[in-house]
Amino acid sequence: xxxxxxxxxxxxxxxxxxxxxxxxxxxxxxxxxxxxxxxxxxxxxxxxxxxxxxxxxxxxxxxxxxxxxxxxxxxxxxxxxxxxxxxxxxxxxxxxxxxxxxxxxxxxxxxxxxxxxxxxxxxxxxxxxxxxxxxxxxxxxxxxxxxxxxxxxxxxxxxxxxxxxxxxxxxxxxxxxxxxxxxxxxxxxxxxxxxxxxxxxxxxxxxxx
Amino acid sequence: xxxxxxxxxxxxxxxxxxxxxxxxxxxxxxxxxxxxxxxxxxxxxxxxxxxxxxxxxxxxxxxxxxxxxxxxxxxxxxxxxxxxxxxxxxxxxxxxxxxxxxxxxxxxxxxxxxxxxxxxxxxxxxxxxxxxxxxxxxxxxxxxxxxxxxxxxxxxxxxxxxxxxxxxxxxxxxxxxxxxxxxxxxxxxxxxxxxxxxxxxxxxxxxxxxxxxxx
Numbered sequence: 386x387x388x389x390x391x392x393x394x395x396x397x398x399x400x401x402x403x404x405x406x407x408x409x410x411x412x413x414x415x416x417x418x419x420x421x422x423x424x425x426x427x428x429x430x431x432x433x434x435x436x437x438x439x440x441x442x443x444x445x446x447x448x449x450x451x452x453x454x455x456x457x458x459x460x461x462x463x464x465x466x467x468x469x470x471x472x473x474x475x476x477x478x479x480x481x482x483x484x485x486x487x488x489x490x491x492x493x494x495x496x497x498x499x500x501x502x503x504x505x506x507x508x509x510x511x512x513x514x515x516x517x518x519x520x521x522x523x524x525x526x527x528x529x530x531x532x533x534x535x536x537x538x539x540x541x542x543x544x545x546x547x548x549x550x551x552x553x554x555x556x557x558x559x560x561x562x563x564x565x566x567x568x569x570x571x572x573x574x575x576x577x578x579x580x581x582x583x584x585x586x587x588x589x590x591x592x593x594x
Numbered sequence: 595x596x597x598x599x600x601x602x603x604x605x606x607x608x609x610x611x612x613x614x615x616x617x618x619x620x621x622x623x624x625x626x627x628x629x630x631x632x633x634x635x636x637x638x639x640x641x642x643x644x645x646x647x648x649x650x651x652x653x654x655x656x657x658x659x660x661x662x663x664x665x666x667x668x669x670x671x672x673x674x675x676x677x678x679x680x681x682x683x684x685x686x687x688x689x690x691x692x693x694x695x696x697x698x699x700x701x702x703x704x705x706x707x708x709x710x711x712x713x714x715x716x717x718x719x720x721x722x723x724x725x726x727x728x729x730x731x732x733x734x735x736x737x738x739x740x741x742x743x744x745x746x747x748x749x750x751x752x753x754x755x756x757x758x759x760x761x762x763x764x765x766x767x768x769x770x771x772x773x774x775x776x777x778x779x780x781x782x783x784x785x786x787x788x789x790x791x792x793x794x795x796x797x798x799x800x801x802x803x804x805x806x807x808x809x
Contacts, residue, residue, distance in 0.1 A: 394652050394680075395607065396652060396677040440609055484725075487725070
């Protein structure tokens with residue numbers, strides 16, 4: 386199974402997607418506008434990195450929805466306004482506390498909500514806590530992996546809604562990693578991307594057996 | 595100067611809205627908002643300046659090289675914020691992060707006077723909430739003939755610089771103002787300083803095609 390990643394061309398997208406650290410995880414990198422001609426159906430997952438502008442994805446809503454109906458995996462990362470280009474996303478933005486870490490006893494309140502999930506063989510709680518941009522109300526049956534202090538979802542996987550799989554988060558690691566700023570975000574990608582590759586491979590094996 | 599040239603365009607590459615320090619210039623009509631996906635060749639022919647944010651789609655912008663070089667030669671000015679990864683005119687080199695990013699490596703120093711920074715010490719841009727690094731963590735290498743305005747770290751790498759072309763046949767001087775960090779109008783703890791920098795950058799971007807303001 387392979388990953389099709391979208392590159393909107395901002396410096397942090399270029400650094401994160403094309404830079405040597407993570408380039409090998411992506412089988413193909415396309416511009417948002419290429420979704421008119423490139424069928425994601427040939428790929429195991431469609432990755433939309435954080436801060437990809439929604440106005441460049443909205444024209445491709447139908448193609449993304451079709452890919453999901455066919456059983457694809459879409460990863461929608463933070464600050465992409467994904468409620469504008471995916472169906473059934475309920476998102477509430479929150480005012481971001483950029484400075485919580487200045488207090489030595491500060492705690493952003495982000496918690497690993499499903500510690501037994503395989504993702505957390507590769508990530509710890511400190512790898513998911515940098516900023517809080519908002520929370521989701523996932524559909525019934527979705528698995529919440531990371532939550533805020535109030536238990537509201539900031540990273541969840543929805544496989545219950547139909548044949549598809551949505552991995553949705555308000556975390557924005559590509560942005561900070563690509564700005565050479567915020568070690569937790571690099572640790573997040575160091576764990577998340579290998580997990581995703583491993584997960585896609587195991588799904589492919591399961592489908593073949 | 596070209597008679598066609600009018601105001602400056604703020605190129606909005608993300609979902610917006612524009613940064614608050616830019617709003618007064620938009621309200622009085624010196625700055626017009628243009629989504630990058632809507633930016634046309636005609637826009638480049640008619641604008642005096644372009645203000646680019648850190649969200650710029652650099653892949654798209656680099657494909658416009660010939661039009662941008664014509665724009666600059668005709669007296670147009672460009673304000674660039676962020677890390678340059680896709681050169682958009684000849685001679686540009688990609689962003690270089692600081693090899694070390696400890697507190698002392700992030701010290702700012704004004705290297706040359708410039709109207710955008712008049713009366714604003716580098717110390718005002720050094721930290722936000724006491725934290726250094728938002729202003730910059732590296733530099734975009736200068737074009738030949740550029741003038742370093744602000745240095746970062748003990749080696750005073752040029753985190754801000756200005757590059758002006760010689761006056762063209764109409765007396766206009768196109769050029770670049772390059773800042774290698776977060777959008778420069780949002781890098782202090784003082785909204786009045788941020789607003790002043792935004793206002794002055796718009797003024798700088800307009801000056802290239804106005805005789806008498808070209809230097």
